[in-house]
Amino acid sequence: MTITQLRAFLAALEKGSFTAAAVDLDSTQASVSELVARLERELGVALFQRGGRRLVATESAVALRAHAERAVAAIHNGIETMRALTALEAGTCTFGVLRNAAYYDLSELLQRFHERHPGVRVRLVGINSALVARSIAAGEVEAGLLVLPVDETGLSITPLFRDEVVFASARADAPTAPVDLAEVAAAKLVLYDAYAGWDDPTRRQLRERARAQGHSVEPAIEVENVETALGLVASGTADTIVSRSIAESPTFPAQIKVVPFAEPLYDTIALARREGADLSPAARRLADMAQQMLRARMTRHPGRVAPQ
Numbered sequence: 001m002t003i004t005q006l007r008a009f010l011a012a013l014e015k016g017s018f019t020a021a022a023v024d025l026d027s028t029q030a031s032v033s034e035l036v037a038r039l040e041r042e043l044g045v046a047l048f049q050r051g052g053r054r055l056v057a058t059e060s061a062v063a064l065r066a067h068a069e070r071a072v073a074a075i076h077n078g079i080e081t082m083r084a085l086t087a088l089e090a091g092t093c094t095f096g097v098l099r100n101a102a103y104y105d106l107s108e109l110l111q112r113f114h115e116r117h118p119g120v121r122v123r124l125v126g127i128n129s130a131l132v133a134r135s136i137a138a139g140e141v142e143a144g145l146l147v148l149p150v151d152e153t154g155l156s157i158t159p160l161f162r163d164e165v166v167f168a169s170a171r172a173d174a175p176t177a178p179v180d181l182a183e184v185a186a187a188k189l190v191l192y193d194a195y196a197g198w199d200d201p202t203r204r205q206l207r208e209r210a211r212a213q214g215h216s217v218e219p220a221i222e223v224e225n226v227e228t229a230l231g232l233v234a235s236g237t238a239d240t241i242v243s244r245s246i247a248e249s250p251t252f253p254a255q256i257k258v259v260p261f262a263e264p265l266y267d268t269i270a271l272a273r274r275e276g277a278d279l280s281p282a283a284r285r286l287a288d289m290a291q292q293m294l295r296a297r298m299t300r301h302p303g304r305v306a307p308q
Helices: 003-015 018-025 029-043 059-086 106-116 129-137 181-186 201-212 226-234 281-300
Strands: 092-097 121-126 143-148 155-169 240-243 257-274
Touching (some): 003 018, 003 029, 003 059, 092 129, 092 281, 106 121, 106 281, 129 143, 129 155, 143 155, 143 281, 155 201, 201 257, 240 257, 257 281
Parallel strands (some): 092 121, 092 143
Antiparallel strands (some): 155 257
C-alpha cells in the first residue's frame, strides 16, 4: 500500500469517477483506475462497484476512508514540517557560546537571526568554552563558539580571530609596562570561571606558560563571573586577566588599568561542531552569521588579529 494509491482512492471516492479523480490529481483515468485496482488486490476487497456512470463506494471503502485520510494528512504534514525547517520557518536551534559572549556583540547576532527567522526557537547556551566543547562532542549542542585550546576529540574547529589577553589591576603600584610571568605569579589574583577552573582555556594557557618558566600561578579568589572579578579588582582587592574585548567595553571600570604580557598571550575564538555531523538548517545559518559578525568585528578593531 502506498500514499499514491490512497490519494487515488480518496480522490475517486470524493469525485465519484476515475476520470474526475484523474483531473483532480493531474493524472490519467487509466493510472487512477490501476492504482485503485492495485489497492483492492492488496487489501483483498472491492472498494467500488463499477459499471454505472458513477462509482459507488462499498462498505470496505467507507471503513477505509478515515484511515486513508489520516495517513495522507500525516505525510502531508511531515512534508510541510520539513519544508518549514529547511526554509527556517520553524524548529529549534541549540547553540553554545563562550561565557563572556556579551562582550563579542553576540546579542546582536541573536537579534539579527530572530528578525530574519522569527519562527525558529533559539537556545543559546552560555557556558565555559571547555564545557561548550564537551556539550558539542556529546551531541547536546549542535555547534558553538569557544576559546581554544580544548581537549575534546571529534570536533571540527574553525578559528575566527585572536583576542589579546591583558593583565588588569587598580592598585596604586599597578604595573605600567608589559608584565612577565614572574610578576603575574607573585600577584594576588582573582580568577573567574570557578566551575571550569583550570579547564578554562585562558587559565590553562597561563598555567602552562608559567610552569614552563618555573612559576606557579594560583588564584587567591575564584568567582564565576568576570563582572564579579572586575568589581574586586576595581576595589583594589586583587588583580586579574581579561581579554581586550572586555577591557575595551563601555562597562569596564575606569579605575582599572591594563597592560599586555611581555610575551603576548591570546584567546583564539573559534567555531566548533561535531566532525561529520550535519547541522540543522537553523544551526548552519546561525553559525554562518556568527562567523561573518566576528570576522567583521576583527576588521573594526585593529587590536584583534587573524588566527595563525
